[in-house]
Structures are given as structure tokens and as C-alpha cells.
Amino acid sequence: MATLYRAASPDSLIVVPVDLLTAIYHRASGQTHLMASPAPEILEALTEAPLDAAALLVKLRADYDLVDADPAALAARLDELVETGLVERR
Amino acid sequence: MRHVFSVAIGPVGFRVGSDWRGPIAALEQLYASYPKPQDGIADFTVRLFADRPWRRLFRPKVMIGGDFVLPEAAPLSLEHGLLAAEMAMNLQMALGQRRYLLLHASAVERDGKALVMTGLSGAGKSTLAALLMTRGWRLMGDEFALLDPATGLIHAFPRLISLKNEAIAVMESAAPGMFGPLLADTPKGAIRHLVPDTRSVAAMLEPARPALILFPTFGHDAATREVAPSEVFVRLTQASTNYVALAERGFTALTQLVVETPARAIDYPDTESAIAQVEALWASL
Numbered sequence A: 001m002a003t004l005y006r007a008a009s010p011d012s013l014i015v016v017p018v019d020l021l022t023a024i025y026h027r028a029s030g031q032t033h034l035m036a037s038p039a040p041e042i043l044e045a046l047t048e049a050p051l052d053a054a055a056l057l058v059k060l061r062a063d064y065d066l067v068d069a070d071p072a073a074l075a076a077r078l079d080e081l082v083e084t085g086l087v088e089r090r
Numbered sequence B: 001m002r003h004v005f006s007v008a009i010g011p012v013g014f015r016v017g018s019d020w021r022g023p024i025a026a027l028e029q030l031y032a033s034y035p036k037p038q039d040g041i042a043d044f045t046v047r048l049f050a051d052r053p054w055r056r057l058f059r060p061k062v063m064i065g066g067d068f069v070l071p072e073a074a075p076l077s078l079e080h081g082l083l084a085a086e087m088a089m090n091l092q093m094a095l096g097q098r099r100y101l102l103l104h105a106s107a108v109e110r111d112g113k114a115l116v117m118t119g120l121s122g123a124g125k126s127t128l129a130a131l132l133m134t135r136g137w138r139l140m141g142d143e144f145a146l147l148d149p150a151t152g153l154i155h156a157f158p159r160l161i162s163l164k165n166e167a168i169a170v171m172e173s174a175a176p177g178m179f180g181p182l183l184a185d186t187p188k189g190a191i192r193h194l195v196p197d198t199r200s201v202a203a204m205l206e207p208a209r210p211a212l213i214l215f216p217t218f219g220h221d222a223a224t225r226e227v228a229p230s231e232v233f234v235r236l237t238q239a240s241t242n243y244v245a246l247a248e249r250g251f252t253a254l255t256q257l258v259v260e261t262p263a264r265a266i267d268y269p270d271t272e273s274a275i276a277q278v279e280a281l282w283a284s285l
Helices: A039-045 A053-064 A071-084 B021-030 B078-096 B125-133 B166-174 B198-202 B229-238 B243-260 B271-284
Strands: A004-007 A013-017 A021-026 A031-036 A087-089 B003-009 B012-018 B044-049 B061-066 B101-110 B113-118 B138-141 B144-147 B161-164 B183-186 B189-194 B209-218 B223-226 B263-268
Touching: A004 A039, A004 A071, A013 A039, A013 B243, A021 A039, A021 B229, A021 B243, A031 A039, A031 B229, A039 A053, A039 A071, A053 A071, A071 A087, B003 B021, B012 B021, B012 B078, B021 B078, B044 B078, B061 B078, B078 B144, B078 B183, B078 B189, B101 B125, B101 B243, B113 B125, B113 B144, B125 B138, B125 B161, B125 B166, B125 B271, B138 B144, B138 B198, B144 B243, B161 B166, B166 B189, B209 B229, B209 B243, B209 B271, B229 B243, B229 B263, B263 B271
Parallel strands: B012 B044, B113 B209, B209 B263
Antiparallel strands: A004 A087, A013 A021, A021 A031, B003 B012, B044 B061, B101 B113, B101 B138, B101 B144, B161 B189, B183 B189, B223 B263
């Protein structure tokens, strides 16, 4: 079965778009993150329900008009988000 | 402690105890126009003490102590006792302040709006703030600007202005005010303290809405560039000593500040150019 990804609960995050970058405070870790697109969009897409990488790509394409979405690049972004603790693998 | 002095600087009360009379006498003279802490209760306590009993008298060495201490702090000679007191008071703020987000920045006010200047040591934020004080601005502080997470306002912390090296001569000719003794050969070079003007001390409890954040850099041809809010955010988290300690309150206060307040970086070849650049930017807001 494909790995599922889920974002930290919205209650545990404060998300402030600052300019092209988005500042995110993670209450659970007390850490501040400054993120460029598509990381904030990925977090948003994984909020409602856990998704695997293929389903996430489909959702990002639909929600954000991503025409050149690349599965390898998305996997790399997901790894980074898991590293920060903002996304967990299930 | 044998000798004690207390003072309110902006919203913060200090109590300084010392094994020696000298540093307390200097503080009493230079902070003569400042009020005492409200209800006599100090927020922070500072101690200047001899690390060995005989060091009170023989080649006296001043150790810095207080509510918060740095274990590696080296003692200073008694001639530099005033510097030791100022450093110790700054240290209490840097390590212990929890009510305000502490920005390592100078700040001046005009028409109820605050100009906040930050940058690396030697960028001239202290000198620029002191010079602006002589040109009709109210000095809010040369070292720390206090951002109130509850209101988004900047509170003043107008301690003695700490002039270093070349800045001493610049201000001696620009300001008619009261100076402390010239402290030569300190770990930071030559230092001389300047007392903020009467108006800055009298208005020290009046906060101001931040209107411009400035990153000055000395030593280049005059130039001005915009600084993106995200860059300001990163720089100010680095310029804050208690951002992590304030947690969510710090994050919310700082993101609000950088989103709402324009920011510019200026390069300046000399202080007159810097003043002109600041005035031009302020007029364009």
C-alpha cells in the first residue's frame, strides 16, 4: 500500500503569508518555518484527509493549476516537510 | 550589597547593587533625571561584586551578576565599573525580558511614529539614533526596541547612549548634553556614555506605532533599496534575543510588524548623508 501523508492539524499551526514566502509557526515544536511555494499548498492539500503522493499530485494539479507537476520534485518536497515535522507519514 | 542604586528605564525597573561606591556614583549622576521603579519594585537585579574578598581593594575586578548570568563573563577593571553596570543591565534584558519582544535595534520617534534601525555591530545604528536626537527626533533607545505583542507598538528603552570609538568625537561636537567618563581600552574599544536629552527621558513611557524599519550599512556610496518582508522577518528573528522564549506571541508580533511596516536598507558614506537619506525616506512614507 502506498505511503499516506498527513499535515499537522490546523489547530497546531499559525500560517501567515508574508510575501512570496509564508511564515508558519508550529505550536507542537515551537519552531518557526519560512516556506516557499509549493510547500504551503502541499500543507493545505494534506489538511482535510491523508493522501498518498499520487493522489496529492492530482489534487495539487486540480486546486492550483500545476501544469508541470513533477512526481520526483513532489517526493523531495514531501521528504522536507516530513523532516520539519509539519507532515507525517502513515 | 554595600551600595545600591535603582532606576526605571522605559517600562523596566532595575536595582543595581555594588561592592564599590564608584560605579553607583556614576549611575546616580548620569541617571539623575530618570524616575525610580514604580512602587519601588525592580524587574531586574544586577550585582557588581569582587570575585575574591581582597579584589574589593587590591587591583579591584568587577564581576557581573544578577537574576540572569553568563557563566563565561570576564571581570572588568573598576575604572570600567560603569560599563560593567550597563552591560549587566543589558544582559538582564536580553536574557530575562518576557513581556516585550526585544529587538536589538535603535529607535527614534517623530509625530508619534517610530523609526526602528537595526543591523550588525558597527553599522551605526547607535550613532544615527543619537544624531537624530539632536535634530528634532525623540530618542527611544540606542540598543533595544521593545515590541509589545499585545498592541504592536514600540516601547522606548532610552538607557544611556553607548558611543564607541569614532562615534565619541562625532557626538561630542554634535550634542551639548551630559557625557559620562571616557572609558579607554575596554574590551569593545573606547566607550563614552551620553545621557539622552530631557525630552527623550520625559516621554519614555510613550510608545509609538512603528512606521519604518531601516537597515543601515556604513562605508559605501549612498544607496537605498527595499527589503522584502520575509527578509526583514529573518533578520529580526536573528536580532531578537527572546524571540524563541516568547514563542507564539513573538511569532504573531513579528509577522504583524514585518507585514505592516515598510523596510529599507541604506548604504551611507558619512553620517550627514545618512541623516539626509533618513529624512528623505521619512518624508516619502
